[in-house]
Amino acid sequence: MRRQMDAPSDFNQILRLHRSWADRYLVLWHASVILLFAATYVVSKAAGVGAAERASAYVLLGNLLVLGAIWQAAGLILARIHMLLEGITLEAPDQRPPEVITGF
Numbered sequence: 001m002r003r004q005m006d007a008p009s010d011f012n013q014i015l016r017l018h019r020s021w022a023d024r025y026l027v028l029w030h031a032s033v034i035l036l037f038a039a040t041y042v043v044s045k046a047a048g049v050g051a052a053e054r055a056s057a058y059v060l061l062g063n064l065l066v067l068g069a070i071w072q073a074a075g076l077i078l079a080r081i082h083m084l085l086e087g088i089t090l091e092a093p094d095q096r097p098p099e100v101i102t103g104f
Contacts, residue, residue: 010088015079022075026068033064 040061044054 011083014082014086014088015076018075018079018082022072026071029068029071030065033061033068036064037061 037058040057041054044057
């Protein structure tokens with residue numbers, strides 16, 4: 001049974017729930033990436049690694065920062081799945097969804 005969103009609070013509450021855990025994991029992820037960058041810098045300096053090799057390592061580590069966006073996207077995807085399981089639609093009450101076969 002599908003139901004319309006009773007109030008914006010339904011949407012906001014579900015979105016806030018999933019966004020909060022995604023934000024917490026993002027902070028943890030960024031802290032661990034910064035520590036990894038620092039450890040790479042210290043070890044490479046101590047080992048006498050050249051600048052070209054260090055730059056390559058930093059480019060590879062930089063890809064880990066992109067994964068932070070994936071954490072955020074996962075939180076929003078789970079929020080939408082939660083809304084679908086609850087039967088909450090985001091359509092306005094006066095709009096009916098189009099028929100699958102006819103398109104009207």
